[in-house]
Amino acid sequence: MNPHSLGSGTPGAPDQLSYSLVSWGWDDRWAAEFAPFADSDMWPARVTAQHRGVWIVIGEKGETAASPTGKLRRAAGDSEYPTVGDWVACIESPHEGVAAIHATLPRRSAFRRKAAGSRPGAQTIAANVDILLVATSLNADLNPRRLERYVTMARESGAEPVLLLTKDDLVEDGAAVVERLTDQLRIPVVALSSHTGAGIEAIRPWLLPGRTVALVGSSGVGKSTLLNHLAGAELMETREIREDDGRGRHTTSHRELFRLPGGALMLDTPGVREMGLWEADEGLDETFDEILELADRCRFRDCGHGREPGCAVQAAILAGDLDEARLRSYQRLSEELAGQASEAERREAKRQFFKSVQVNARARARIENRASRDR
Numbered sequence: 001m002n003p004h005s006l007g008s009g010t011p012g013a014p015d016q017l018s019y020s021l022v023s024w025g026w027d028d029r030w031a032a033e034f035a036p037f038a039d040s041d042m043w044p045a046r047v048t049a050q051h052r053g054v055w056i057v058i059g060e061k062g063e064t065a066a067s068p069t070g071k072l073r074r075a076a077g078d079s080e081y082p083t084v085g086d087w088v089a090c091i092e093s094p095h096e097g098v099a100a101i102h103a104t105l106p107r108r109s110a111f112r113r114k115a116a117g118s119r120p121g122a123q124t125i126a127a128n129v130d131i132l133l134v135a136t137s138l139n140a141d142l143n144p145r146r147l148e149r150y151v152t153m154a155r156e157s158g159a160e161p162v163l164l165l166t167k168d169d170l171v172e173d174g175a176a177v178v179e180r181l182t183d184q185l186r187i188p189v190v191a192l193s194s195h196t197g198a199g200i201e202a203i204r205p206w207l208l209p210g211r212t213v214a215l216v217g218s219s220g221v222g223k224s225t226l227l228n229h230l231a232g233a234e235l236m237e238t239r240e241i242r243e244d245d246g247r248g249r250h251t252t253s254h255r256e257l258f259r260l261p262g263g264a265l266m267l268d269t270p271g272v273r274e275m276g277l278w279e280a281d282e283g284l285d286e287t288f289d290e291i292l293e294l295a296d297r298c299r300f301r302d303c304g305h306g307r308e309p310g311c312a313v314q315a316a317i318l319a320g321d322l323d324e325a326r327l328r329s330y331q332r333l334s335e336e337l338a339g340q341a342s343e344a345e346r347r348e349a350k351r352q353f354f355k356s357v358q359v360n361a362r363a364r365a366r367i368e369n370r371a372s373r374d375r
């Protein structure tokens, strides 16, 4: 963590677009979003890192630790709970050296996943990302289903997805894989090597000043190595992949946003084993748009694309126009999403149940109170 350089003076809101904020992605639209807070002692800042219970924000006067006000913590749903990449309204707090995050400005994009563990709901991993670099290594299992899942989530986030095939120095046929996956996923695909520098130039067009670019993908694919290569410095620790040795294999353990020499903002994230789909219907439809198009021509509106007569999807598979594996992948992801809907329903039912129990408990307490008074 960097030292906090925020002075003790009260940082005011910038009158004009201040350069230091602009270099972190601030623009007229953010200034407009901040307008409701501008007449107070609040100042805008961007969340650049999140550690356990501590947020690092950067404002006009520099960097400081911060944490959400109790009110924000209590009120915040996932869309207001500050995360890396968020623009927030901060105010000095009584705790020295720690600013209070009063509000989160509405996000332009949000890369979300199902919350880890048993906690229900979604977790926003990165906010206000323009370009999502989905990294996967060429020398490992290139599971197209897993890639489709990532691309679906990336699309749903509102950011533009780009597939990075890392460690190109370790394989012979990188170019062929690029061609195949471009065809399959219909997004830009780039093969590169952070060790030799091959292919790095191909991602420069996305690394524009003030643009936020996030790196996501499984552990060990070389996300932090790429960040360090682009930064020309060891910003993040990297480590050789170890087989599971009981100590876990994740090297990066927190999310952090850095400014690269060219002015682009790059967000490194810890690799994840499992990215659960979350409210990704729209992204799913875009990823499988050819299936959706075919389905429009099925005889039955609710066609399951199995043995139904007049199924345009099955016809396309028979004609060799559609890969059956793509249909299966689409169906599997759809089912996963459908399962979530009912999971949400179950949660709601549980909430209602506990609410009624509480009401009953309160009613019981009132009755007992009255009974003891009457005694």
Ligand SMILES: Nc1nc2c(ncn2[C@@H]2O[C@H](COP(=O)(O)OP(=O)(O)OP(=O)(O)O)[C@@H](O)[C@H]2O)c(=O)[nH]1
Binding pocket: 166, 167, 168, 169, 170, 192, 193, 194, 195, 196, 217, 218, 219, 220, 221, 222, 223, 224, 225, 226, 237, 238, 239, 240, 241, 249, 250, 251, 252, 253, 269, 270, 271, 272
């Ligand atoms: N041969 C080769 N190895 C690479 C390349 N990029 C990264 N590596 C190696 O891959 C290993 C993992 O790299 P990291 O950058 O730590 O991977 P990561 O994606 O950040 O992993 P997590 O932080 O756990 O999510 C390191 O030993 C790197 O040196 C590359 O282009 N070529």
Ligand SMILES: [Mg+2]
Binding pocket: 223, 224, 225, 236, 237, 238, 251, 252, 268, 269, 270, 271
């Ligand atoms: Mg890393």
Ligand SMILES: [Zn+2]
Binding pocket: 295, 298, 299, 303, 304, 305, 306, 308, 310, 311, 312, 313, 314
């Ligand atoms: Zn059909």
